[in-house]
Amino acid sequence: MADGQILxxxxxxxxxxxxxxxxxxxxxxxxxxxxxxxVAEHGSGGAALAALPGIARAAGVxxxxxxxxxxxxxxxxQGQALGARLLVxxxxxxxxxxxxxxxxxxxxxxxxxxxLLNQPAVAMVGARNASSLGVRMARRLGIGLAEAGFCIVSGxxxxxxxxxxxxxxxxxxxxxxxxxxxxxxxxxPPENTALARAIAERxxxxxxxxxxxxxxxxxxxxxxxxxxGLSRAVIVVEAAAKSGRLITARSALxxxxxxxxxxxxxxxxxxxxxxxxxxxxxxxxxxxSDVLEALGSVAVARPEVDVSLPTxxxxxxxxxxxxxxxxxxxMILSRLGPSPLAEDQLxxxxxxxxxxxxxxxxxxxxxxxxxxxxxxxxxxxx
Numbered sequence: 001m002a003d004g005q006i007l008x009x010x011x012x013x014x015x016x017x018x019x020x021x022x023x024x025x026x027x028x029x030x031x032x033x034x035x036x037x038x039v040a041e042h043g044s045g046g047a048a049l050a051a052l053p054g055i056a057r058a059a060g061v062x063x064x065x066x067x068x069x070x071x072x073x074x075x076x077x078q079g080q081a082l083g084a085r086l087l088v089x090x091x092x093x094x095x096x097x098x099x100x101x102x103x104x105x106x107x108x109x110x111x112x113x114x115x116l117l118n119q120p121a122v123a124m125v126g127a128r129n130a131s132s133l134g135v136r137m138a139r140r141l142g143i144g145l146a147e148a149g150f151c152i153v154s155g156x157x158x159x160x161x162x163x164x165x166x167x168x169x170x171x172x173x174x175x176x177x178x179x180x181x182x183x184x185x186x187x188x189p190p191e192n193t194a195l196a197r198a199i200a201e202r203x204x205x206x207x208x209x210x211x212x213x214x215x216x217x218x219x220x221x222x223x224x225x226x227x228x229g230l231s232r233a234v235i236v237v238e239a240a241a242k243s244g245r246l247i248t249a250r251s252a253l254x255x256x257x258x259x260x261x262x263x264x265x266x267x268x269x270x271x272x273x274x275x276x277x278x279x280x281x282x283x284x285x286x287x288x289s290d291v292l293e294a295l296g297s298v299a300v301a302r303p304e305v306d307v308s309l310p311t312x313x314x315x316x317x318x319x320x321x322x323x324x325x326x327x328x329x330x331m332i333l334s335r336l337g338p339s340p341l342a343e344d345q346l347x348x349x350x351x352x353x354x355x356x357x358x359x360x361x362x363x364x365x366x367x368x369x370x371x372x373x374x375x376x377x378x379x380x381x382x
Contacts, residue, residue, distance in 0.1 A: 020045030026067040032103045033363040059326035078211040085110045105208035109184040112204035121151040126160025126237035134238040135163045142167025144288030146175040174202030181223040182215035218368035224248040233258035239273030340377035
């Protein structure tokens, strides 16, 4: 077979597998962790998709249907109409910083300069109702770090997020990435529409969700893991003691990233979360020099890889087969209800070890099917 025919055949296989993987991800009850387990166990998107109804039956779900091919094709067409680019986990242009995460987004829609996703990055998050001092600090850090060669990652929220994005754009070269909680084309909050447009033109906007999807409350923790995952460090500029921004800091710690915080006055509620982080070991940040000293020199961007004969590997195969995982999820959900249950009691009821239960609780939490409450309590979300 001629070289041209081989290349054409390979590209056709890639396109088909991309559709299969998109269908797999958009199928009911399949989140990021479950997706990776399925692909690792079955070897391809198509094989995982074919096995999914049987796995659902084993978990007690009758009449399960996978995402129709037309739905995936419509999503592909919508993304292309926006001028967005699809990145698939396992392909060479997928962000290297996210690749090894157990809950890495299987796909990303990208508007703008996708090359920024493989540049050294620092995340900056903070209060939506930021003080003027907090905004000034975010802008100073954003400009300083962008000029030092770092890309600034944030969530396009009002307050600290917006200030960080604006500063990075102002510093030149569009060194900023906005991670969207909804579709890559859905701007939230609406007052950041002009900023979002500028980021798409000079920086980069990304989302793991289908174009047109309106953000919901459960999407924001999912977004936060991408914000921290892309970054070498997360800087919290202002955050209350119960702020959602502390979820980003927790994700950063789980992912092995540095956590840094700007201190504030003890009487200012917007600084209480930052002060708690510093008390618990986060690096105190007074300015750009503190961040640069902690991170050292800027890392070299990931080299290009020859993709003429690409493969689409998943993460390492899971220890538990996916059918056993599905059964365990069913058992967990059958024992949880709207009334909170202690995690220790759930462990005793299921007769499994904490090491076996913890990753499955995380999966269900990220999928929006259970919620954690204070005191180590768990509740089912219906």
